[in-house]
Every structure is written in structure tokens, then in C-alpha cells.
Amino acid sequence: MAYLLALDQGTSSSRSIIFDESGAIVATAQQEFPQIFPQPGWVEHDPLELWNSQLQTARRVLEQSGIKAGELAALGITNQRETTVVWERASGRPVYNAVVWQDRRAETVCARLRERGLGEAIQAKTGLVLDPYFSGTKLRWILDNVPGLRERAQRGELLFGTVDAWLIWNLTGGRLHVSDVSNASRTMLWNIHTGRWDEELLAWLDIPRSMLPEVHASSHIYGEVDAQHLGAAVKIAGIAGDQQSALFGQACFAPGMAKNTYGTGCFMLLHTGDQCATSRNGLISTAACQADQRKQYALEGSVFIGGAVVQWLRDGLKAIKTSTDVEGLAATVDDSGGVVFVPSFTGLGAPYWNPSAKGAIVGLSRGSTVAHIARAALESIAFQSTALLNAMVRDAVSPITELRVDGGAAANNLLLQFQADLLGIPVIRPQVTETTALGAAYLAGLATGVYGGLSELSGQWRMERTFLPTIGRDEAAAKMQGWEMAIRQVRAGEGA
Ligand SMILES: Nc1ncnc2c1ncn2[C@@H]1O[C@H](COP(=O)(O)OP(=O)(O)O)[C@@H](O)[C@H]1O
């Protein structure tokens, strides 16, 4: 039996999972790390905490499983995307906290690029909307604002990486500065058509070329982990951004196959094969996992607050004790009683793109209770996801006949039923919902010969439960109209 280790470095925790070659989970270890909020709209992580928590979970999962590092066929890395780390080439020390994907501070950088009329040209090259979400704008902010760093970067003393590159630098004792196409495509420095770092983009964002990692296909033997970390050298044979990794782990390999991940945010990806489709409806184009030398693409809708709205009910409103409790509370009422919750705590992502929007709860009446608010919070996750799928349908790249789902909040049956009702297509939850980690394990297994090809992986995918629509299309459309009206109110409040 071959074993594969997936390192899944997410926004709220680091996880390590060992899979056997059938895709079954053998053991899991997880560790949370602190979120740092220095100012409203800013979100940071300590890069050393990311590295240490990831390493600890990798050691723990090996211990728990009784499998020795030397018995692993390979490991794959998957990570929160866009989060930006800068460190010293000579010492490996980070020079600033990691600026997290949710962080909005680079809006000033975007505004200047917009004023220069570069929004469309950037979108044409990168597939991305000019928004502070993406790494290049965060990196530019760091070099412009942290004293001394621009000069040091120009002297070649500093390196930039998304979290995959940072982890691999540490795993290999500074021997490798590498990343994969799926992560590179989120930096706004990568030309999605040529599959290269783009000199014009680097000039517009004023980023020295010497800071950037070397980029390969997602399934590729990058090198080996230093034996001191896990007890033996292990091949690093897969890297992918977590959402593209989940698309791969859901065995969505063909055009028209789509998945939605309900984690901190919600990320819906539609595979578009070797065609880079351009959205006219607020979605972005992104590199999908590349298993070989052929480029693969997806259309993506990214929602910044998904399951995080449930965390807010728990930690901010203290309405529930655990995230799981939300389902019971929401089920005590038949509907939201006219309450609509727009959880745009960190601006609005796709398809609305409004970095300064704030959250709102509208439609409150004397009869509204915390249960209505909890239900509206869950519904907001499904409404936002429906807006993404509607945009994909309007882009008419390919028909979407079903949606595969995963992520922490996909455990919530009430949410998934409401999702199927709104979408009017089957919403399908697989048996293995750790699809992000599974994708990374698959990529590593393909590169090292554990798997013969994609069809073998498609054959491993198993459905756990299907949610079918139970309401008419008119009723679904009316619910969606109520949502869009609330969005207009939020945007009007922002002067958008
Ligand atoms: N039963 C549930 N219902 C709704 N939301 C949930 C439930 N369980 C977990 N969540 C939410 O899912 C998120 C965690 O999912 P996960 O996939 O682990 O996220 P990430 O990978 O972004 O760290 C949290 O925001 C949590 O509030």
C-alpha cells in the first residue's frame, strides 16, 4: 500500500493528512494559529507560526499513523492562496508578517493602477480583477511602506512567496524557492496565457524579478524535504493553491465540472479545460492544477465571507457555542422571516467587487429573533454562491448540471438543501470532504507513479449525499431578488 502525505496550510489552521492510495484518510492532525488584526481591514499571520504549526502537524500525523516518513511515496502541499510572505534570502528570516488574502490595505495600490488606466490590461494578462485580494498589490504595498525593504529587494536580498513557496523554502533548508502555476496565477504578476512571470506586470507593480520563485506544473517532483524535519527525506511532488487543489480532489478534470468549497470563504470553480475563458460577469480566470505540461484553466468566483459568518455568530454575537450549533438554531424557524444578512465584513468579492462594503442585516421586524438571523446567515452563504453560479451560467462557457461541494460548512444539511433549492441543480457531497488535501495527495501521487492517470482518480470519487431542488424556479428567483435588493442597499450605503 502506498501512502501520501498532504500538507494543507489554510487560513485558520494548518492540517496534515495521510491518505492511502485508494484516497482514504489514514490519519489527520490539525493546529490553529493566531489571526492578527492590526487595524480594521488588515489581516496578518506570523510566517513562523504558519511554518511551525505546519511542521508540528506533519510530525504528529506520522506519529499517530505509525507510518515512517521513509515509507511515504511523496508529499503534496496545498495552501491558502494570495497570502504574501517576504523573507531574507541569506537568513530565511521573514521581514514582515504575512499579509493575508482577506487583507484590504492594498486598495491604495489598486486605486493608483486604476487611475493609470491599467485595470483592463492587467485583467487581460492575468485573468484577475484589479482588487487588493491578489499578492502583487500586497507585495507592492509592503515594499512601498516598510522602511528599507524596497532598497533591499532591489539589491536581491529579499524573496517573495505565497505560502507554498515559504513552506518549501523551510522544508528544504533554503535550497528551493519554487511555486506552481495555480499559486502563481493568483499573484497578478503571472501571465496566465504565456505561463510566465510578465515583465510589464512587474514594471507596473514595481516588483524586482529577483524576488520571484521558479514555477512548475502542479504535479512535479520539486525536490526533497530535509531528513531532519520528518525523520527521512520525502519527495515534494505536488503543489496547488487550495481551491484549485479542491477542484482536483473533487475529480473535476473536464470542462463543465464545478465545485464549491464552503470554508472561511466560498470558492466556486468551473473547469474550462485548456481554454482560458474570460468572464463578462465579474468572475476571474485562473490556472487550474496542471498535471503535466498542458495548461488547464478554470473560471472562479471568490466570496470572502462564507463559513466565517457562522464564526461571527459564535464569537461576535455569541448566539451559538460551536459552528455546528447553527444548524439546530436555524431549524427552529421555517424561514428567515424576511431578514436578509449581507456578511460583507471584508468588502464584497465576486461577482460584485466592492472592497469597502460593510456588512448589513436588513428586513428586521419586532418579530425577528436570533434564530431568524442565524437562518439568514446560513442563507447568505447560499445566496452568495448562487450569484457566482448565475454569473457562470451567464458567461455560458458550458452548461453546469451539478455542483460538487466540500469544506467545513458543507457539513450543514440545511445550508446545502437551501443551496440546491436556489440553484435548481443537484448539490452533491462526496464521501471524502477533505478534497483540498486529497487534491494535493493526488498531484504528488501522479508525479511519483502511484497513479497511472486522471481516469484512475475519477474512479475513486464517491458520492455521500445528493441534495435535490425542492422549490419552483419562480420561488427561487424571488428569493434571489430579495438578496440582490439587499446587496444594492449595501452598495448604495458605500456610494457604489
Ligand atoms: N456545521 C456547520 N455549519 C456551518 N458552518 C460551519 C459548520 N461547521 C463549520 N463551519 C464553518 O466552516 C468554516 C471552517 O471550514 P474549513 O473548511 O475548515 O475552513 P478553512 O479551510 O477556510 O480554514 C468555519 O468558518 C466554520 O464557521
Ligand SMILES: O=P(O)(O)OC[C@H](O)CO
Ligand atoms: O484557507 P481557505 O480554505 O479559507 O482558502 C483561502 C483561499 O485560498 C483564498 O483565496
